[in-house]
Amino acid sequence: MEMTVYWSVLIPLVILCSLLSYHCTHGKLQIRRVDSPIEVPPGHNTTLPCLFHGYEASSLVLSIVGVRWNLRTLEEKEKEVYLFNGGNRTQYRPGSHIPDSGLIGGDGSLYISNIQPSDEGEYTCSVYVTPEKAIRKVTMKVSAVPTCTVSDSRLKMHPNTERSVTCYVSGFYPETVRIRWVKHGNDSLNKAKMDNRTYTSIPVQNHDGTYIVRSLVSVRPMSTEEDGDVYSCVITHRSLRDPLTCDVTLSVKPIKDCEIKKCAHHDLPKHHRGQWDSTGITVVITYMVLLIIAGIYIYKNVLLRVSEITKNGSDTILVCRISGFRPQNLVIKLYWQEDSGTRTTRHEVDSWRLRDNGEKDELLHTKDSADLYLDPVVMSDTWLHFHCVCLIHLSQHISDEKWIILEVHHKVLRLKICKLKKMLIHQ
Incomplete structure (x- = not known):
């Protein structure tokens, strides 16, 4: 009788200890919390984390593991991105990948290359380790920081005359951006908004999905007391912690x-x-x-000038200014040139033409135009001259050391003008 009571108490204790031991060893399948959102510029690569735990690593085999990645876009559409199911892979979004080595160690993170605006949204990582399941969400925002340049950084004028200055804001994403002009007098406390003397165009999308917009301000000094005043183009965008500014300094001299x-x-x-x-x-x-x-x-004797190719505050945007030409007929060609020993290879990647009537004619966009392309903006400086701010957009995927060559053709030129810049762009 005593033996029966002994075993009736001992057996449940053994079972309870076994269950406790199992849960202490295995626990519950969970996915580690991550900071969200993750911001990625267009054209870049990223990895969305999905680290799971709560299983016995020694007994984990890929045949019992499944990882599914889904995306809910900004338009509330559900899209499948990637599926790993017991060793079988389905790549719905080209350029997505989960390494096998990571899965064995509890890493179901998703690598995505060449991020595009359409990739923005809420991602769901669903992990299955038979018979358990865990889910974690992470938001990805596609954001590109704007850069700015002005048509005249130092404006020389006489009293009671009027001129306009243009601020070019480019390379930003998403489209929503705020641009305002502020005038700073010689006294640092003297600050005035210029909203009633400005015009801002509608943002235009570039080849890489980013946007460019132009904002113009009309400047009319009334006296030489305004000499030294500064007009600031102030840009506010989601990707910026603090507003971005481009300044124009006014120089007013008497007649x-x-x-x-x-x-x-x-x-x-x-x-x-x-x-x-x-x-x-x-x-x-x-x-x-x-x-x-x-x-x-x-x-009839236009002195056409072409500046050197310079950086515009970004590793992915270069600027070359072409000024003093008329009529408008202008052709710009863009090349990669690579020197390998005794052999030089030149490849035309973009070409652009402006007709006499002012209509832009894009002549050529090869398959490489996503990595390197032109974005010229032409305006009239005076009734005799035109000015072109030529933006050159680069992709950070380019990792080889090459020459960028910009050719300018115009009928007043006996020979074409070439500007070269050697670039070493890191991924």
Whole structure:
């Protein structure tokens, strides 16, 4: 009787200890919490983490493991991204991958290459280790930081004249961006908004999915007291912690020649003023004729200038400025050039033309245009000249050391103008 009671108590204790031992060893399948959202620029690669635990590593085999990645887009659409099921793989999104070595160690993280705006949304990682299941969500935002440049960083003017300055904001994603102009006087406390004298265009999407927008401000100094004032183009975007600014410094100088002539005229005796008036008319007519002749000469003998290729505050955007040309007919060609020993290979990747009527004509976009392409913006500086800010967009996937060659063709040029820049771009 005593033996029966002994075993009736001992057996349940053994079973309970076995269950406790199992749960202490195995636990419950769980996925480690991750910081979200993850922000990735367009065209970059990323890894979405999914680290799971709560299983016995020594007994884990891939035949009992399953990992499914799904995406809910910003438009609330459900998309399958990747599936690993007992060793079988299904790649719904090209460029996605889960390594086998990671799965054995409890790593179901998803690698995605060449991130595009369509990849943005909420990702769900579902892990199955038979018979258990665990789920974790992570949000990915596609964000590209804008860069800015201005048509004139130092604006030289006379009082009571008016000119406009353009701020070019490029390479940003998503599309929503705020641009405002602020005027800073010589006194640092003197600050004024310029909302009623500005115009901002609608953002235009580039080949890589990022956007470019232009904002214009009209500047009209009333006196030389505004000399040294600064006009700031202030950009606010989701990818920026602090607003981005591009400054234009105003230089206001008096028109001294006119004042001297006016004083000289009033200082003359009355009997000489009639002679001065007739002489003055002759001088004015002669001056106007000379202006017309000079204008025709300048129109037919354009001095076209091309700046060096420089960085625009970003490793993926270069800038070259072309100025002083008329008529508008302009052709820009872009090449990669690679030197390997005694052999030089040149490959045309983009070509762009502006017709006489001002219509842009994209002549060529090869399969490499996603990695390197032109984005020129043309404007009129004066009634005689045009100015072109030529943005060159680069992909950070390019890892080889090569030459960038920009060719400028115009009918006033006897020979084409070439600008070269050697780049070493890291992934």
